[in-house]
Amino acid sequence: MAVATKPKVTPKIYKPEFPIDWCPGCGDFGIVNAIHQALARLNIPRHQVAVVGGIGCSGKAQYHVSTYGVHTLHGRPVPYATGIRLANPHLHVIVVSGDGDSMAIGAGHFVNAGRRNVNFTYLMFNNEVYGLTKGQAGPTLPLGLQTKSLPEPNMNAAVNPLMLALASGYTWIGRGYSYNIRHLVNLIVQAIEHPGSAFLDILQPCPTYNDLHTKEWFAGEDIGHGRLYDLQEEGYDPVIPQDADEDTVRAKLLRFIEKAQEWGDRIPIGVFLVNKNIDMYEERINRRVGNYFETPPAVRPLADENGITLTDLSPIFDEYLMT
Amino acid sequence: MAVATKPKVTPKIYKPEFPIDWCPGCGDFGIVNAIHQALARLNIPRHQVAVVGGIGCSGKAQYHVSTYGVHTLHGRPVPYATGIRLANPHLHVIVVSGDGDSMAIGAGHFVNAGRRNVNFTYLMFNNEVYGLTKGQAGPTLPLGLQTKSLPEPNMNAAVNPLMLALASGYTWIGRGYSYNIRHLVNLIVQAIEHPGSAFLDILQPCPTYNDLHTKEWFAGEDIGHGRLYDLQEEGYDPVIPQDADEDTVRAKLLRFIEKAQEWGDRIPIGVFLVNKNIDMYEERINRRVGNYFETPPAVRPLADENGITLTDLSPIFDEYLMT
Amino acid sequence: MVKQSDELSWRVGGPQGSGVDTAAGIFQRACAIAGLHVFGRREYYSNIKGRHSYYDVRVAHYPLTSHREQVDLLVTFEPESLARHALAVVPGGAIVYNVRDADVPLEKITFLDARVRADLTAYLAEHELPATTAGVLEDARRRGVQVYPVPYNEITQQLAERLGVPKAIADRTLNTIAVSISAAMLDFPAEYVVRGMAHVFKGRQKIIDLNTEAIHLAYQYVHEHFDTEPFAFRLDAEKEHPPRLLLNGNQAVGLGKLAGGLTFQTYYPISPATDESVFLEAHSTFPLRNGQQGSVVIVQTEDELSAIAMASGAALTGARSATATSGPGFSLMVEALGWASMNEVPVVITLYMRGGPSTGMPTRTDQADLLFAIRAGHGDAPRIVLASGDLEEAFYDAAQAFNYAERYQMPVIHLVDKALASTTQTLEPFDLRRVHIERGLIAPPLSSPNGTGPYPRFEPSETGISSRVLVGTPGRIHWFTGAEHTELGRVTEDPVVRERMMEKRMRKLETAAREIPPEEKVRVYGDEHATFTIVSWGSTKGAILEALRRLAKKGVRARFVQVRLLWPFPADELRPYLEDADPLVVTELSYSAHIDALLRETTGIGADYYVLKYSGRPFAGEVLYTVFQRIHAGDAERRIVLHNPWE
Amino acid sequence: MVKQSDELSWRVGGPQGSGVDTAAGIFQRACAIAGLHVFGRREYYSNIKGRHSYYDVRVAHYPLTSHREQVDLLVTFEPESLARHALAVVPGGAIVYNVRDADVPLEKITFLDARVRADLTAYLAEHELPATTAGVLEDARRRGVQVYPVPYNEITQQLAERLGVPKAIADRTLNTIAVSISAAMLDFPAEYVVRGMAHVFKGRQKIIDLNTEAIHLAYQYVHEHFDTEPFAFRLDAEKEHPPRLLLNGNQAVGLGKLAGGLTFQTYYPISPATDESVFLEAHSTFPLRNGQQGSVVIVQTEDELSAIAMASGAALTGARSATATSGPGFSLMVEALGWASMNEVPVVITLYMRGGPSTGMPTRTDQADLLFAIRAGHGDAPRIVLASGDLEEAFYDAAQAFNYAERYQMPVIHLVDKALASTTQTLEPFDLRRVHIERGLIAPPLSSPNGTGPYPRFEPSETGISSRVLVGTPGRIHWFTGAEHTELGRVTEDPVVRERMMEKRMRKLETAAREIPPEEKVRVYGDEHATFTIVSWGSTKGAILEALRRLAKKGVRARFVQVRLLWPFPADELRPYLEDADPLVVTELSYSAHIDALLRETTGIGADYYVLKYSGRPFAGEVLYTVFQRIHAGDAERRIVLHNPWE
Ligand SMILES: Cc1ncc(C[n+]2csc(CCOP(=O)(O)OP(=O)(O)O)c2C)c(N)n1
Ligand SMILES: Cc1ncc(C[n+]2csc(CCOP(=O)(O)OP(=O)(O)O)c2C)c(N)n1
Ligand code: SF4
Ligand code: SF4
């Protein structure tokens, strides 16, 4: 999409004038700031963006972006987003979803969206807890840990979002941090520009309920050095080029997995994977119906000036006419 | 569970006398045969087994096993099985589910069951199609392939069940083949014996709808040698021992992933992973409530001889009494 | 047309996967091409291969609206069909069977249900006959049914020899032979059978040649070996006739959606809805009258929760969007249905009712989803529910559903059922000039793309309807949410705004009730001034119409009030008919007569008689006729449950 | 007890996360410990921190069943509460506020809804007052309300100095101070406040010490600085009194489940149901009277589809098994609800109704799930639906639900709502001797563990009930399926077996209707022979009872017919009351008066008047009283919707 010629905009135009009811110090603030900046950097007109949220504190993010905003159902932002994008492939679709929304109640859609590779940007607000329902263990909270909101240690093992995204087939996978906004903006820009399903796991401290993986913990106040490091600064190349041979692919995957498993004193952020081997679902539709990008479902003409349907069924009737 | 002293039984006692309505030549027959043999080898009394099926051709398997059989809902055998097992941890619970049942509509439960590690055996009948609804693409059918039942090539990429199981946390992962019954019996026996969630991907030709990955294809009639080989025969050791160090774990994972990606002219079957580092969910419950294995939910006494509740709430009342 | 009746009821049965559908397809097409009216009914198991299925094809020189439970000519090629259906054949009718099935013990028939076997054995024992197909055939003979053994094997052997093809190839014409035998017995010109067969195998010339030969061999066999004199039926072609469509319900709905401007459909496979989406997939491009190409995007989703969410997302952008499902899938859609109500999303859900509850009977029919469709979802949430009575209605309603959805900005549930889905019928081609597209209120784009501020998309109005904005429209951004919201679509818990919004949404139902013309809500058939009043809805229509015609012939005055709009329920339009109804007969394929609950709730008037069936099989017109007659004669219990143990 | 009334209505408000609950908790406990009856009502946003929440605590020397909309004493410590609630304070009442909030412009109050701000501004303008808290306070003064500014900051400064703790620590006692100021104004002995506070902070001695000091400082401040003479209310302790429980609805249900033998509960977090499961998690072990330890397994699932499936699986093994959810979660459970009906599984679903449809208003109340609960699911599927009217009923019903479920072998939906969930009340300890366990028909194990063949678990019977077999029972294997099935639980599509099974399952509803005693279905309060008849169900009970008492005082004879069993609907038990009702008043927290649809459908008699509210807030007794009086005087429209813009 050619946007370069449009007048440049500032992040401010994406900021609605409504109060935000997240807790003071919540990591979510950084994420919406980063979204504003990324949209401004890409200079995308407001009406060409749909931010689609699930339910949770995270699921309120679309209210803090001045574009079309869709607050869907718990666990279902992905299918709504898919419907919007497939009906109108000229829109930029951004999913905002919590770890619970994505990997517990929404896990089925998460996995199957990976199989499709529709062009959307998936931002997962990963605070390891169910924020909006008062701090129950989220699916990314490790087994046996106990946040201050839990009456007992967590009974379930964590799912690793990067590994799940890989197994599901996402063609762009990254991880960001809600308090490293500059870095996060870069990631979101790349994710939006990626022609396919881009999954960005965003480490998002929840100061109200998660007293384990806090801003201070990520800053490494206990160990004397910051825990997060930038993969790209270390020279990690996430790209699987088009038509890469099997060995290259295997090597990339193994490296991905090694990095995805890293946690504790050193935690990588950045772009983990860019798979250029798989086209987006929209291209497949276009191959099937021919004129998909010109007259997608949202805008195809339906009726003549008298309101009579334009559909001509005669070729289909011919198949079923008994002559 | 001490079963060794019981009289030995034959597979026949697990075989009900009802007609089976699978298509002639269906791979499902081999799987139920293997279940009968595995149960006989383990000498498990019929009433101590619950076979829990989803919906599909695969979901009919429990009718062909003479134990308690539960035909649940499409995509939901796992939560039903979990409820049965957690309420009565003295039962052996076997899930029988199709690829669509498991990885499309049931994917959310699949992922989250991995996080729990309840002791059950998960047999996935993988025929790459929706058998019972007449051959639509299943979630394990590769992108762009077209079985004879499809009007167009498959629009979605396949999910790799082994990778998904790994990402989800299953502690035992294997792959079998429905026409290699001897091997399959061994796998099922091991899966049942594994104290945690054991996932077995079973390659199951569907002669009616899947004309791509047929018995002949697996037998390699086109390439002159069988495609399937046994991992264990090649010396692959799937076990991550208890308290394995990080490097060992990483090495095991990388090897797993290499093997899980193999497909085409050489396809591994056998045991891919046995993770001894994670206890089963039942143990965690027991740590929480103390007497779980003695009086699990299914059998805890409720009433005295007059039918009056045995529950004594006085300690709880004390907390809420305003004195 | 025939010796003793003006129509024919033909049945073919056999194991699934053995070509019963093909056989019926050939016969139906042959008759339709010959200018006859056809009504086909298909019964089958939730199974891929092996279980019993059968197909009733009824043909006549006038339009038909129902199947018949009695069979004039039964075509079989294996023992199970003989066992199951011989009893349904009328005296003077005939049974065609495989000569080698002449004496098979019932207990050897694998998939004969235990209950059927037991009842049939008992029946035969009563008549001092053995529990074998021989017993069944003897019983038929005694009842005046002609039985014709066919040496299928010999005929295909002959075919193989004549054409020099392997026997296994020749054996594949079994169905064609069976059909042809029956057609020959009816003196029906072979030419039509050939043309019907060629239509079925369209484009596959080799198969057509093989089958053409098979048809001729079969005709020859009948002429040489059968005495068809005692068989009482014959079939003539119609001289002059317009060409007609032969469609089933899934196809009629699919075509209606295309006509109505569908551009996006999602589905998760489920019987008996899948075939609609598969049909659409196969017809996803077509011409538009403006010279452009029309297309529709069909997405197979991972489940039904995704299907409705995706369809709703698409509808937000302006796509005419729908999904099709059946009970279990619809149950999974409930949460998102509420979201669509709350966000005033025009999404269409085609609900193919099947035997419930739960998995129930996936391939059998039922009408017991009605109250659920109306009440589905927590909280008070508006939706429109309409139901089609036959294939023609299914077509026009499928198109009209989008107009309702967009005019009233709410989900529309279009109820059809398995019976309708699998009914095949000859129909005049649909008139696309009758298909109007009404898109309701839509706010146009603003020229300044960043607009002046968020758009009050949910602004209350007198009708409850506000201007919709298609996501992507310049200058009109706003929000959507399943939570209670302000006119901008932002969450609110303010009690006053809440009340206004509830009222706005619910008022749209009143607007719909006011605006939708009476004839779209209720239709009356038969003698409008009669007091004998039958109230029903959905697929029962055809059988009731046939019963009405028969009653009329007997001089019984009766009317049928078909409820087409089920929600908002047309109480006012119905009341006049209910008030002077005497008796009021409610007819429904369910255990609990759903529509009676609605009648009572909204008008205070309930049925005097219930005619119900919940075996998963549809009503037949002749049976309803008998029941209505009994009711008319004052000789019926209040609750009449129709049984047929042999369906 | 107080100068001008025999009871007190106290309200505290503030931003969520700022300790409003703690404040109310302290005050309620103090009153309860002092032997007073307490009724607490909590209103809060679906938000973690920042949005406005408030708590009404009503106290009296006699049992209370409802909140009051008017406030005698309003306690605030920030401006939003002042703005929202000052108008509700009665003349003679008082407002306690932070001295620094004395003049804050309304537009500076972040989370004040635009509508509230506009209406309040207009109101103040009408009274020629500025749109500030100063205007609000001046208005209060003019209306005879006493206003008391509190220098919270100075008091906590003093506290910090006195105890030598950092100011930030001392600031945490803000709530305690606010409560204590109000208690001191009421001349309520400080001792009770200390004990109430100590109960809230149980075990945390440091905090208790800090807060004890804060209480004393607050009392001292009031004695030194306030003239409480014009403030018309006082609060005395009760001399002699039995100790009472102070519980909310979530806890009452949780306790009832434990009493009823719950051993397995699943949940997915959702307001307002979560707190029940969290309560159970915290009380998952407890003694049994036989000396053993009792325990209950609580599983947090990945979603509600899993929650009901898991609970049903557990129920198959014999566990008394339940799940708790709210509208959106229940909507997701529908398919598995049908499965439980079909498989005759005794599973209990506690449904906490909240504002719908869709996400609606997660933390506000509603009764609009009733018809959905009854009709949820495709096909005709039996379930029992019961609803509790107050906390005591909630306890006993939660236990009884398992008996219904096991006796009739079907799912039981226990309806409560957000209002009940968050009501706190003083109650006499429940009597566990009243809690009977009835497990229904269960087939015992066979001694030969491999049995003689599959067990006919679904054998039809006269009552429809057959013997359940707990999965794991030796010798009795069989199958379960959501598909139609034989008595062995194997799939069948046989029409005759289908009919028998439908009838068997549905017959259980008739059995339940016959067996369940009338007093468990319907309860009548007030003057049983009055014709002025109020019909309602669920949490409206308390407010109606208060209204009845007030009517009685005015000499108005009236009766309240509480429907407790909602399905099977007790038409026969209700009919006598409906027939001589004059007028019949239906009272419900919904837009569309669900119970009226049931009355009309099953008895043909519908309401003459509707008293409805759908702002998400509960009825107050005093308001209903006024409305009923108007109806009684013949001075009311048919449909009365209650509004309160300030709730
Ligand atoms: C069907 C359904 N079930 C449950 C809920 C209640 N609910 C609201 S938010 C939430 C969890 C949110 O957790 P997460 O997705 O991690 O988002 P966060 O609040 O942490 O950003 C739940 C369970 C709901 N809204 N809908
Ligand atoms: C909620 C719901 N949706 C759809 C269906 C229809 N359905 C029955 S089986 C099936 C797919 C089966 O595919 P798979 O799980 O791969 O099993 P297979 O038949 O291949 O063994 C579907 C979609 C259903 N029963 N329930
Ligand atoms: S609860 Fe946690 S995630 Fe939610 S707004 Fe507060 S800090 Fe943020
Ligand atoms: S359709 Fe395929 S999977 Fe199903 S029974 Fe037939 S061969 Fe087996």
Ligand SMILES: [Mg+2]
């Ligand atoms: Mg979270």
Ligand SMILES: [Mg+2]
């Ligand atoms: Mg499959």
